[in-house]
Amino acid sequence: MSKLSGKVQTVLGLVDPDQLGRTMTHEHLTMSFECCYFPPSPGDEAVAENPFQMQHMYWLRQNQYSCHENLLLHQEVGAVREELLAYRKAGGGAIVENTTTGIERDMPTLKQLAKDTGVHIIAGAGYYVDCTHSETTRKTSVEKLTDIIISEVLHGADGTDIRCGVIGEIGTGWPITDSEKKVLKATAHAQAQLGCPVIIHPGRDPAAPAEVVRILQEAGGDIRKTVMSHLDRTIFDNGELLEFAKLGSYLEYDLFGVEMLNYSYNLSVDMPSDSQRVQALAFLVKEGYEDRIVIAHDIHTKNRLTKFGGHGYSHILKNIVPKMLRRGISQHQVDKILIDNPKEWLTFK
Numbered sequence: 165m166s167k168l169s170g171k172v173q174t175v176l177g178l179v180d181p182d183q184l185g186r187t188m189t190h191e192h193l194t195m196s197f198e199c200c201y202f203p204p205s206p207g208d209e210a211v212a213e214n215p216f217q218m219q220h221m222y223w224l225r226q227n228q229y230s231c232h233e234n235l236l237l238h239q240e241v242g243a244v245r246e247e248l249l250a251y252r253k254a255g256g257g258a259i260v261e262n263t264t265t266g267i268e269r270d271m272p273t274l275k276q277l278a279k280d281t282g283v284h285i286i287a288g289a290g291y292y293v294d295c296t297h298s299e300t301t302r303k304t305s306v307e308k309l310t311d312i313i314i315s316e317v318l319h320g321a322d323g324t325d326i327r328c329g330v331i332g333e334i335g336t337g338w339p340i341t342d343s344e345k346k347v348l349k350a351t352a353h354a355q356a357q358l359g360c361p362v363i364i365h366p367g368r369d370p371a372a373p374a375e376v377v378r379i380l381q382e383a384g385g386d387i388r389k390t391v392m393s394h395l396d397r398t399i400f401d402n403g404e405l406l407e408f409a410k411l412g413s414y415l416e417y418d419l420f421g422v423e424m425l426n427y428s429y430n431l432s433v434d435m436p437s438d439s440q441r442v443q444a445l446a447f448l449v450k451e452g453y454e455d456r457i458v459i460a461h462d463i464h465t466k467n468r469l470t471k472f473g474g475h476g477y478s479h480i481l482k483n484i485v486p487k488m489l490r491r492g493i494s495q496h497q498v499d500k501i502l503i504d505n506p507k508e509w510l511t512f513k
């Protein structure tokens with residue numbers, strides 16, 4: 165374990181944390197999101213069958229989960245490789261690829277992409293949300309789940325010798341199910357032993373992130389070394405946001421590039437625009453949380469790749485950073501968010 169201390173573990177091995185550079189802390193390069201298919205509205209079936217035509221692109225952006233084809237990101241390894249080369253050119257250094265068990269993590273492909281592109285890729289250990297847990301996972305004890313997660317970090321995942329460098333994204337819904345609670349406890353136990361970074365996908369309710377933190381903390385997890393993902397679709401009230409921020413996790417805004425009127429999974433949610441995300445970052449910076457913010461795009465569907473008219477993995481570097489600077493976030497603070505905070509988080513204790 166001491167071997168990992170002070171290092172970051174990528175799919176190509178251990179690296180010095182200073183080598184990472186600008187880092188997106190929540191992305192997917194190859195995965196399937198079939199688990200979360202959402203049937204199209206009546207009358208839209210024909211469009212959903214044939215989505216990648218120019219006249220359907222707006223529909224697809226608004227209904228990205230209502231088309232089977234769009235959920236198969238793993239079919240686009242070639243396009244993703246091109247995207248990663250563009251990401252490097254735009255000044256990107258590293259990507260946390262937090263696809264976990266349940267949404268088709270593919271370690272050999274991640275390793276190949278890292279080799280081909282020179283982007284540091286950090287893979288995720290553990291399990292996604294309840295509906296993707298296998299019967300075996302549901303029956304497995306916390307102790308055994310802990311062993312599996314630790315082994316994915318120390319020895320390799322999915323029968324390979326390619327190692328994960330972070331636990332997560334660990335999937336939870338709302339309310340949190342028994343099986344998800346077990347995985348959260350195993351995550352905390354593994355983190356306590358490894359001193360490693362953890363990243364959580366919370367349920368779509370403002371109370372969900374704090375409840376996850378409570379469970380992790382009770383099981384011995386290190387909240388300062390834990391990222392809470394998807395705050396942009398979870399906590400909308402500034403007062404509630406500050407209450408949550410006090411608990412000490414990293415605060416992740418990771419749906420940059422997603423702008424939609426109706427969020428299929430929770431219609432009561434008003435998905436923010438990128439401008440509103442930047443406003444949230446500026447607010448948190450003003451409140452003194454510049455050391456706790458991390459950002460990403462969480463690309464998990466095909467339509468978000470540039471190949472299909474999407475924003476791609478370089479959107480934050482190319483479009484969001486200039487906007488952050490125009491909204492009063494200093495270059496020094498931008499560098500903290502993109503370089504220093506991910507580095508601190510990803511370094512094993």
Ligand SMILES: [Zn+2]
Binds near residue numbers: 190
């Ligand atoms: Zn994700």
